[in-house]
Amino acid sequence: DIYYITGESRDVVQTSAFVERVIKRGFEVVYMIDPIDEYAVQQLKEFDGKNLVCVTKEGLELPEDEAEKKKMEEDKAKYEGLCKAMVDILDKKVEKVVVSSRMVSSPCCIVTSQYG
Numbered sequence: 001d002i003y004y005i006t007g008e009s010r011d012v013v014q015t016s017a018f019v020e021r022v023i024k025r026g027f028e029v030v031y032m033i034d035p036i037d038e039y040a041v042q043q044l045k046e047f048d049g050k051n052l053v054c055v056t057k058e059g060l061e062l063p064e065d066e067a068e069k070k071k072m073e074e075d076k077a078k079y080e081g082l083c084k085a086m087v088d089i090l091d092k093k094v095e096k097v098v099v100s101s102r103m104v105s106s107p108c109c110i111v112t113s114q115y116g
Helices: 010-014 017-024 035-043 066-078 080-093
Strands: 002-006 029-032 050-054
Touching: 002 017, 002 035, 010 029, 017 029, 029 035, 066 080
Parallel strands: 002 029, 002 050
Antiparallel strands: none
């Protein structure tokens, strides 16, 4: 896979919470800061046999070992009540609230759907 993020400047995408986990795991992220880049990657789904994966979209999956998978399942169960409460409070302002391993030092992020 080729991981990428689009944004208005290098500083913005480089400090984005979306790239934290990907970079910490040792993957590189292509910074696309040209206005045409957003349009281009919507049309181009793969390059040289590798899928283009936007780090800001829902469904980002990085390879995990068994310990990481187990911890994620425990965290999901632990915070299930909190997630439900947040959905009730935010009502129609959000589609869903989930526990994610996407963040490293940021507390949360808003993610767009895979096709939205």
